[in-house]
Amino acid sequence: MSGVRVLVGTRKGAFVLTSDGRRENWDVSGPHFAGWEIYHVKGSPADPNRLYASQCSGWFGQMIQRSNDGGKTWEPVGNKFIYDGVPGTHQWYDGKPHPWEFKRVWHLEPSLTDPDTVHAGIEDAALFRSQDGGQNWEELSGLRKHGSGPRWQPGAGGMCLHSIIQDPKNPDRMFIAISAAGAFRTDDGGETWQPINKGLKSLYIPDPEAEVGHCVHHIAMHQSRPGVLFMQKHWDVMRSDNGGDSWQEVSGNLPTDFGFVIDVHAHDPETIYVVPIKSDSEHYPPDGKLRVYRSKTGGNEWEALTRGLPQSDCYVNVLRDAMAVDSLDSCGVYFGTTGGQVYASADAGDNWKPIVRDLPAVLSVEVQTLA
Amino acid sequence: MIRVVMPAHLRTLASFHGEVQLEVQGTVTVRTVLDALEAQFPMLRGTIREHVTQERRPFLRFFACGEDLSHDSVDAPLPDAVASGAEPLLIIGAIAGG
Numbered sequence A: 001m002s003g004v005r006v007l008v009g010t011r012k013g014a015f016v017l018t019s020d021g022r023r024e025n026w027d028v029s030g031p032h033f034a035g036w037e038i039y040h041v042k043g044s045p046a047d048p049n050r051l052y053a054s055q056c057s058g059w060f061g062q063m064i065q066r067s068n069d070g071g072k073t074w075e076p077v078g079n080k081f082i083y084d085g086v087p088g089t090h091q092w093y094d095g096k097p098h099p100w101e102f103k104r105v106w107h108l109e110p111s112l113t114d115p116d117t118v119h120a121g122i123e124d125a126a127l128f129r130s131q132d133g134g135q136n137w138e139e140l141s142g143l144r145k146h147g148s149g150p151r152w153q154p155g156a157g158g159m160c161l162h163s164i165i166q167d168p169k170n171p172d173r174m175f176i177a178i179s180a181a182g183a184f185r186t187d188d189g190g191e192t193w194q195p196i197n198k199g200l201k202s203l204y205i206p207d208p209e210a211e212v213g214h215c216v217h218h219i220a221m222h223q224s225r226p227g228v229l230f231m232q233k234h235w236d237v238m239r240s241d242n243g244g245d246s247w248q249e250v251s252g253n254l255p256t257d258f259g260f261v262i263d264v265h266a267h268d269p270e271t272i273y274v275v276p277i278k279s280d281s282e283h284y285p286p287d288g289k290l291r292v293y294r295s296k297t298g299g300n301e302w303e304a305l306t307r308g309l310p311q312s313d314c315y316v317n318v319l320r321d322a323m324a325v326d327s328l329d330s331c332g333v334y335f336g337t338t339g340g341q342v343y344a345s346a347d348a349g350d351n352w353k354p355i356v357r358d359l360p361a362v363l364s365v366e367v368q369t370l371a
Numbered sequence B: 001m002i003r004v005v006m007p008a009h010l011r012t013l014a015s016f017h018g019e020v021q022l023e024v025q026g027t028v029t030v031r032t033v034l035d036a037l038e039a040q041f042p043m044l045r046g047t048i049r050e051h052v053t054q055e056r057r058p059f060l061r062f063f064a065c066g067e068d069l070s071h072d073s074v075d076a077p078l079p080d081a082v083a084s085g086a087e088p089l090l091i092i093g094a095i096a097g098g
Helices: B008-013 B030-040
Strands: A003-010 A013-020 A027-032 A037-043 A051-057 A061-067 A089-091 A097-099 A104-110 A118-123 A126-130 A160-166 A174-179 A182-186 A216-221 A229-233 A237-240 A259-264 A272-276 A292-295 A303-305 A323-325 A333-336 A342-345 A353-356 A362-370 B002-005 B020-022 B060-064 B089-093
Touching (some): A104 A160, A182 A216, A229 A259, B020 B030
Parallel strands (some): A037 A104, A323 A362
Antiparallel strands (some): A003 A362, A051 A061, A160 A174, A259 A272, A333 A342, A342 A353, B060 B089
């Protein structure tokens, strides 16, 4: 029977939530790596039992963990992330040059076809790849050496490479995004990269239409339509219909166009989801009401989804990697909050229920649809 | 035999419970002890000292025989009591963080 496995990274460990296709009753396993920050856990599309987790701590640094049995058992693999060559400097908060320093792995993106190949997006921003199941890592340094690196700068959360999207129809094409540099694309398997930020307008930077410097929070793509990208920028929800060559704003009637997550319905590439957040500095839902907004028109026209979500006194945040969808017949949508709730909807967002409500602050949510 | 006591999180990471006992060749120093520790438990590489610089991670300290040895040279001989195995080298995590 089909089922789902929800992989949750939190400030104090990882949790694995499993259910059958009805998605009514859940088994909760964890905390795995208790006490450690788990920025991200993701499964291989080519082998669902192969999982990778980014485990880090202020005391002991970065670890990468690997599971070959769907998260029941784990083994530490390689944690050596060494920049290629002399990494140079990027901009610091005060505008001065600051040396590139490895801090942590934000996002792990397994290959679509090979369980042993996995990409890592790190802070300070760079892209790494392992081709031996996470034992050894090498930087795809064409990104950092694009030439604009000295103008990249950290967002409040650090200068992180947080989004990695592989084109299922073209293995040489990949998209990444960095806070606060913007989005980039490679068309040659990661050798060279170009910024794809035309159309973004960020009023909080000196040149609002600069080639780089935009605080992109997350990007998403539907597997069937790799030329169409959706973006939640610091402010503004954006859409590109030409693989990032240009973007237009689709914030439409959202109550605020600030937010972190964005995702696409598994079966309808024009249906997208965001969670509007009040900003700057507050970073909680407007009016204390936790609302997912859904657009069935690829943006501009949005409806609030509230059934089952708290509609008063709710002041949590939903961080950039904390939303995911399953691909069961009625698409499931999931998101986690900094208050420790993981909400699930088994009907594409119409109705919501918490799977768990008292975890540590949720950093990431990924979903595997199991045969 | 050199004795080493690690923080609980590193014992979990190494899947090892209790005090580690190591054979160390040559002079017993922080560096030679950590080299032997990482050889026995490769997953600890990068967790006590940085991969590239080999600097002690800032939230960890080294103690032995009631003394804080964290700021001594890593190539300084450790006390005789550590070299003889009478006393352990303690790797201590800062009581900090949330």
